[in-house]
Amino acid sequence: MTSLHACFQSFDPDAFPQAAIAVSLGGSAHDVELPLHTHRKAQLVVALQGGVMCRTQDGLWMAPLGGGVWAPGGTPHSNRVTANGRVCMLFVEPDVPGLPDRCCTLSLSPMLIEMIRHLARQPTPDYAPGGHLDRIAQVILEELRRTEIAALHLPIPASPALRRIAEALIDNPGDRSTVGEWARRVAMSERTLTRLVVRETAMNFSRWRQQLQIVLALQRLSSGASVQSVAYDLGYESASAFITMFKAALGKPPAKYIAAAAPR
Known part of the structure; x- marks a missing residue:
């Protein structure tokens, strides 16, 4: 299992004509892939342990354990894996129909994760058309078309x-x-800043900042940080106040959300 850096020094996913190929990677603390870069193929980064954050020019996407971040082919992106994280990467030909046409976080089923892992464990991604691995790849693509998009995005x-x-x-x-206070820092009126945030993010300022906190909270929780330390890092006066916000936004308290996301 290679690191993010080593992978793309020796492996070019665009060199393979297969509709879908996969590779397993290990991450170290704050391991970043490459500076913003692109592939011809689309990319799905699956969090097998810890979590992964994808950054593009337009936003941040967070995938906790058991989730994945999708970047369409040709999208400049960079990924960061949490401390002690492990990921699989699935690369998909850009002309495969029915898949997302924008970056997003996907909620992956345990079956889909296991199929991607199986494809990644093969000695070479250069499998023959019509063979066993090709059929598995086609099932993976069909399952991806049915996968739900999770609201773990900061514009x-x-x-x-x-x-x-x-x-x-x-x-x-x-x-x-x-x-x-933010308006004064960026030399505009509060009213102008408020309107600008709504126009460009479709959220009010408080909701936009809360979405940032959710994305960063998942990054920290996925790396093993305690709820109390995450609450403190995000500026909450108590862990209970943070838990209340998290549960209202994602439907579960932090510990249960992370546990539910873990592959069975």
Whole structure:
């Protein structure tokens, strides 16, 4: 099992004509793939242990244990695996129909994960058309067409002012500054900033910041951080306040959400 860095120094997924190929990777703490880069093939990064975050020019997508981040072919992207994480990567030809045409987080079934892992365990991705592995690949693609999209996405707007705020919050998610305080930092009125956030993200400022906190919370929880430490990092006065927010947003408290996402 190779690291993210080593994989793309020695492996070119676009060199293989198969509709779908897979490879297993190990990650180290804060292991980043490459700077923003593209493949001709689409890419699904499956979190087998820990979690993975995908960054594009337009946003962040988080896949906790048992989930996957999908990037269509030709999309500039970079992936970060949580500490002690393990992932599988599935690469899919861009002309395969019925698959997402935008970046997204997918909720993967245990069966689908096991099939992708089986494909990744093969000595070479260069399997013959019509053979056993080709048929498995076709089932994988059919299951992907039926997979649900999870709302684990933080839009990063095109506006320079909002990008500045987003980067600052990613670096310091515990910053509890008000909309008015952020507006002064980016030299605009509170009303203008409020309208700009809604126009570019389809969320109000509080909801946008909460979505950032959910994405970053899942990243930390997937790496094994405690609920209490995550709550503190995100600026909550108590773990119970963080748990209440998390449950309202995702339907389960953090521990149960992470447990439910784990492959059986």
